[in-house]
Every structure is written in structure tokens, then in C-alpha cells.
Amino acid sequence: MTSGFLSTNIFRGLAFRVLLFLSLALLPIGLIAVVQTREIAEQNLENAELSLLAITEQASAKESSTIQEAFGAAAALASVVKLIKSDNVSCSAFMREYQRASDLYTVASFIQNDGRMDCVSTGVSGNVSGRPVFQKMIEHKSRMANVTSTPAQSKEPVLIVTNPLKVEEELIGFINLSIPEKVFHDASVPETGSQPIAMLTFNAQGDILTTKNGVEAAEQELPSFAALKWYVGQSGRVFHDANQQGQDRVYAVLPIVPGVAYAMSVWPEDSPLLQAGAMTTLSFVLPVAMWLASLVVAFWALNRLAIKHIRKLGRQMRHFALNRTLPRTPLGGVVPTEIVNMEHAFVGMAESILRDEASLEDNLRQKNILLKEVHHRVKNNLQLISSIMNMQIRQATTSDAKRVLQRLQDRILSLATVHKSLYQNDNLTRVDGGALMHEIVNQLLSVGLPSGSGVTVSQNYEAVQLDPDDAAPLTLLVSEAITNALKYVAADGKAKGHIEVSLSHTQPEMALLFVKNTTGNIDPEAGTGLGSRLINAFSRQLNGQVEITDEEGTYTLSVEFHVPLQAKEVYDY
Structure with a gap:
């Protein structure tokens, strides 16, 4: 797909x-x-x-309500203590009655600035100036919540709520209410899909006030990035941090008494709420x-x-395109109409191309037949002319006339050989120069070299493809060269002669015609020079270079000419 x-x-x-x-x-x-x-x-x-903050708020509802109630009670007590603070007995009795009536606080007391505690619900006076909780009260002079495991009056760990008492903006002491820790242990976390790992409250100084699962366990779950007091003064927020053991946790912090006490819940990263x-x-x-x-x-x-x-x-x-075959099976019925129309158009075009190509092939075949017929008739006409000339040779009375007619007849037969090669070859635009030379040379040797002459002939031809325009001058040039070689190979008839003829490629587009023969005792006046002029003329037609050497009884003729690899363009005249 x-x-x-x-x-x-x-x-x-x-x-x-x-x-x-x-x-x-x-x-x-x-x-x-x-x-x-x-x-x-x-x-x-x-x-x-918001869900985490809401759960945290619900889980700390007991602490929040208790501490807020304690601060409200301390503020109410302060207004009464201002009036009776000078009478320690009355003040202590009032504190005792209030402590018994509330059933929440273990001790209710008024502590003066110097640490003296004469107004106390237990009726036992004392001095707490040396205790750490009092030092914090003197240091901050504001509402506070502290926890102590060794209180001065109570017999159990308590959470102390402190409210400053001022007269005309002057601090004269503190109202303290002690809440036993067991009150907060009875509180429970609301049932949700997930429970916090730890639940705690802390004061503005960063001290833990209450926990659900012990102080030591809560301390291990505190965030490692910042101390608890860093979150004092902020509204509710949720953040991610690692605990003291490096484990990832989610923390939810919100104030239960702004500026005084805060609640924090600790959750695992994979909590359903998250x-x-x-x-x-x-x-x-x-x-x-x-x-x-x-x-x-x-x-x-x-x-x-x-x-x-x-x-x-x-x-x-x-x-x-490769093998001219039409599709055997058309495209299926589920094919979109547009593509089916394209296939129909292609098949119609292909059929038209096949018909046109068949017509062109038929026309080409007819043209080739006509061309072969033309070459065949030209060859026949040239042979007819040769036969007529043969009759003239037999009727000639002088040897010079016979020799001239014989040379002319050889040239005509060379041209006839070219046309014969063309109509016998399937490719009418090119002819094998090697085969053509082989036929012409053998034809000249059969006529001009009598048996028993003692002349040896060696021939070597490569397949050099020629255009008809080059084949005609080459055959005439070869005819003249072989005729001259036969004429001068052994003029005295005594010395053994040798003729060497070859046609070869020197480069991909260059060919070399080579004719070499031995020479006898040659009469300088014997020749007319026409053969040499014809050789030069035919060489120029081939755009070739003629090189002739005659030394030590050896005559050499070489012609190097250009042979294009592709057939010459045919013009429609």
C-alpha cells in the first residue's frame, strides 16, 4: 500500500x-x-x-479552629485582666473559673513583662523569665503559638497561644492559654482518593506545632530547598520540592492564622489528585x-x-515504451473515472502510435527497396558501359588506345562495385570499406596480374564504415593505386615482385590506406602522370593526406583520411 x-x-x-x-x-x-x-x-x-489546598484546609480544620478560638479567648481575657491585674487573687480565680468552664485549656495565665506569673488558673505563682517560650514572647511582642514538652504549670506537652496585653499602646504582659497536644491527635484527615504522607502545622518562626504522624517523621518530609519560616506571610500555594531524603514531593501550604500559624500537607508525586x-x-x-x-x-x-x-x-x-505492448487488462471498476479516462486516452494514443510506426516502417521499407533498385540499375548501367568499352578495346588498333580504354573500364567497374555493395547491404547509408576494397583489388588483380607472374600479394582490411560519398573516391583511388602497382611491380619481368595493400583505423575517426609494391627497371617516360593526378584529386575528395615514397626498389603510397563514426546528415534537396 x-x-x-x-x-x-x-x-x-x-x-x-x-x-x-x-x-x-x-x-x-x-x-x-x-x-x-x-x-x-x-x-x-x-x-x-485548589484541591490540595482544600484537603489541607480540611485536614487542619481542628488545629485552625482550636488556635483561632484560643486567640479569640485570649483577646477576651485580656480585656478583663486589664481591670483586675492588680488583684492577683481575683485574677487567678477568674482564670481558674474560665479554664474549668472551657474544658479545653490546661492552664490560663497572665505573665508580666518581667516573667512573673501571679495570675494563673492553677493558683501557683512563679517566674518563667528563664524559659525559652518566654524569651520568644519578649523578642517578638506579638501574637504567637509555641509548643513545649516541659511546660511550667501543665503536666503534659502543650501548645501555648500567646496574646500580648497592652495598655495605651504599652506592653504590660501576655495572656497565655495552654492547649494539650492530645487535643490535636484526635483530629483526622478527610477521606479522599489519596492520603498525604505528612500533615503538620508550624508557627511564624518555622517551628513545628502539631503533626499527624510524629515530629521526627514530619521533619524527614520537610522541603529541602527552604526552611518553613520562608513560607510565612504567603497565601496558599502548592510547590514541588525534594524532602530531606531527596525524594520528590508536592507540598501544599496555607495560613490557618495569618502571620501566626500555617498548615502544610506533603504528597507523593504520583498522587491521584495530581x-x-x-x-x-x-x-x-x-x-x-x-x-x-x-x-x-x-x-x-x-x-x-x-x-x-x-x-x-x-x-x-x-x-x-520498451516493447510496444498494450495493456492486457484495463484498470479495475473501482478506479476513479478520471484515471480510467486517462488510461483510455493512453490506449488510444498508443494505438495511434503503433499505426503510425507501422506506416513509417512500410514507407521506409519501400524507400529502401527503391534505393536498392536505383543502385542495382546504376550498377547494371555501369556494367553495360563497361561491356561497350570492352567491345571498343577489342576493336582498338593501337596499344595506347587499348591501355587508355582499359584504365577507364577499371574505373567504371570500381564505381559499379560501390553501387553493388550498397544495394547488397541492408544499411543503405554506410558501406564496409574493407569488403569493398577486397572485391575491387581482387577484380583488378584477376585482370592485371597474369598467372605465373611471380608477384605475391598480401591484403589486410579492417571493417571501416564509409559513407557513399567517401566510398566512390576511395574505390577510384584504390583502383588507380593498384593499377600503378601492377604496372610498375616488375617492369623487366625478371625480378620477383610483391604488392601489399591494407586499410586500417589509426584513430577512432581516422583511417589509413596503404599500398606498397616493389619496382623494377622503370622507364621514366613510360607514364603520362594522369594516375598521380587522379590519386591526388581523389585524396582531396576524402580530405586526406597523401604520402608517397620511392626508394631502394620500393614504392609506397599512404593516404590518411577522416572517417566519421556517424553517417553524414542527408539533406532533402
Whole structure:
């Protein structure tokens, strides 16, 4: 199914371009989805944080209500203590009655600035100036919440709520209410899908006030990045940090008494309440998944409806181009009409091409037949002329006339040989120069070299393809050269003679005609010089260079000429 896509030049393919434009079309929708998803993600994150803060607030409801109630009670007690602070007995009695009536506090007391505690619900006066809790009260001079395991009056660990007492803006002491820690141990965390690892409260100085699972365990879960007092003064917040052991945790902090006491819950990273982040990630991936799904469906449909059939049509065209075969089976019925119409147009065009090619082949065959007939008739006419000249030779009375007519007859027969080679060859535009020379030389030797002459002849011809325009002057040149060689090979008739003839390639587009013969006692006046002039003329027609050497009884003729690899262009005159 993917053969139309996973191929060479992938980026130029139809599938890639369609998918690219589809992606561009889906881009605005995708951007809108991403923006909406991001808004949903932010809302989910905010909801998750609010859920943690709400659970933390519910879990610390007991501490919050108790501490706030204690501060309210301390403020109310302060207004009464201002009036009776000078009467220690009355003040202590009032404190005792209030402590018994509330049933929440173990000790209610008024501590003066110097640490003296004469107004106390237990009736036992004392001095607490040396105790750490009092030192903190003197240092901060504000509402406070502290915890101590060794209180001065109570017999059990307590949480001390301190409210400063001022008269005309002057600090005169502190109202203290001691709340036993066991009150907070009875509080429980609300039932949810997940429970916090630790739940604690702390004061503005960063000291732990209460915990649900012990102080030591709570201290191990404190954030390692900053101390607890760093979060004092902030509104509710949720943050990620590692605990004291380096484990990732999620912390929720909110004030239960602003500026005085705060609650903190510690949650694992994989808490179900925090899975909104994972859902947010999934929601962010969803647009990308939908985009990929759209591309897959579009590619599948495009490949099934178009690319597969276009490739099949392309194979049909390639098969027709290679071996001229028409499709055996047309495209199926499920193929779109447009592609079926393309196939019909291709088949019609292919049939028209086959008819035109058949007509051209028939015309070419007729032309070749006519050309062969022309060459055949020209050869016959030249042979007829040769026969007439043969009659003239027999009737000639002088040897000079016979020799001239014989030479002319040889030239005519050479031309006839060229036309014979052309009509016997399937390729009418080129002729094998080696075969042509072999026939002409043998023809001249059979006539001009009598048996028993003692002259040896060696021939070596390569297949040099010639145009008809070059074949004619070459045959005439060879005829003149062989005639001269036969004439002078052994003029005295006594010495043994030798003739060597060859045609070879010197370069891909250069050929060399080589004729070499021995010479006897030659009469300088015997020749007329016509043969030499004809050789030079025919060499010029071949655009060749003639080189002749005559030394030590050896005569050599060589002509190097250009032979094009391709046939010359034929002009329509």
C-alpha cells in the first residue's frame, strides 16, 4: 500500500505534497486545539492545586479552629485582666473559673513583662523569665503559638497561644492559654482518593506545632530547598520540592492564622489528585495524534484511490515504451473515472502510435527497396558501359588506345562495385570499406596480374564504415593505386615482385590506406602522370593526406583520411 509513497524523490511525490497541504490546512485547527488544551491544562493544574489546598484546609480544620478560638479567648481575657491585674487573687480565680468552664485549656495565665506569673488558673505563682517560650514572647511582642514538652504549670506537652496585653499602646504582659497536644491527635484527615504522607502545622518562626504522624517523621518530609519560616506571610500555594531524603514531593501550604500559624500537607508525586497533570499532557498530545491520524487516513485514501492506479498506469506506459505492448487488462471498476479516462486516452494514443510506426516502417521499407533498385540499375548501367568499352578495346588498333580504354573500364567497374555493395547491404547509408576494397583489388588483380607472374600479394582490411560519398573516391583511388602497382611491380619481368595493400583505423575517426609494391627497371617516360593526378584529386575528395615514397626498389603510397563514426546528415534537396 505504501509503494506510492516510499520511493525515490519522496519530497517531489504527490503523496508528500498532498499531506503537506493537508497539514497546512489543519494547522489553524491544530493551533486552536493546542491553545485550548493549554488553557485546559492550566485550569486542571489550578484545580489540582485548589484541591490540595482544600484537603489541607480540611485536614487542619481542628488545629485552625482550636488556635483561632484560643486567640479569640485570649483577646477576651485580656480585656478583663486589664481591670483586675492588680488583684492577683481575683485574677487567678477568674482564670481558674474560665479554664474549668472551657474544658479545653490546661492552664490560663497572665505573665508580666518581667516573667512573673501571679495570675494563673492553677493558683501557683512563679517566674518563667528563664524559659525559652518566654524569651520568644519578649523578642517578638506579638501574637504567637509555641509548643513545649516541659511546660511550667501543665503536666503534659502543650501548645501555648500567646496574646500580648497592652495598655495605651504599652506592653504590660501576655495572656497565655495552654492547649494539650492530645487535643490535636484526635483530629483526622478527610477521606479522599489519596492520603498525604505528612500533615503538620508550624508557627511564624518555622517551628513545628502539631503533626499527624510524629515530629521526627514530619521533619524527614520537610522541603529541602527552604526552611518553613520562608513560607510565612504567603497565601496558599502548592510547590514541588525534594524532602530531606531527596525524594520528590508536592507540598501544599496555607495560613490557618495569618502571620501566626500555617498548615502544610506533603504528597507523593504520583498522587491521584495530581494526575491532572498527566491528563493535561495527554490532552496536549491529542491534537498531534489527531493530526497524525488525519495524515494516515489521507495517505491511505490517496494511495488507494489515486497513487496506486497512477503507478499502474505508469508501468503500462513504460512497458509500451520498451516493447510496444498494450495493456492486457484495463484498470479495475473501482478506479476513479478520471484515471480510467486517462488510461483510455493512453490506449488510444498508443494505438495511434503503433499505426503510425507501422506506416513509417512500410514507407521506409519501400524507400529502401527503391534505393536498392536505383543502385542495382546504376550498377547494371555501369556494367553495360563497361561491356561497350570492352567491345571498343577489342576493336582498338593501337596499344595506347587499348591501355587508355582499359584504365577507364577499371574505373567504371570500381564505381559499379560501390553501387553493388550498397544495394547488397541492408544499411543503405554506410558501406564496409574493407569488403569493398577486397572485391575491387581482387577484380583488378584477376585482370592485371597474369598467372605465373611471380608477384605475391598480401591484403589486410579492417571493417571501416564509409559513407557513399567517401566510398566512390576511395574505390577510384584504390583502383588507380593498384593499377600503378601492377604496372610498375616488375617492369623487366625478371625480378620477383610483391604488392601489399591494407586499410586500417589509426584513430577512432581516422583511417589509413596503404599500398606498397616493389619496382623494377622503370622507364621514366613510360607514364603520362594522369594516375598521380587522379590519386591526388581523389585524396582531396576524402580530405586526406597523401604520402608517397620511392626508394631502394620500393614504392609506397599512404593516404590518411577522416572517417566519421556517424553517417553524414542527408539533406532533402
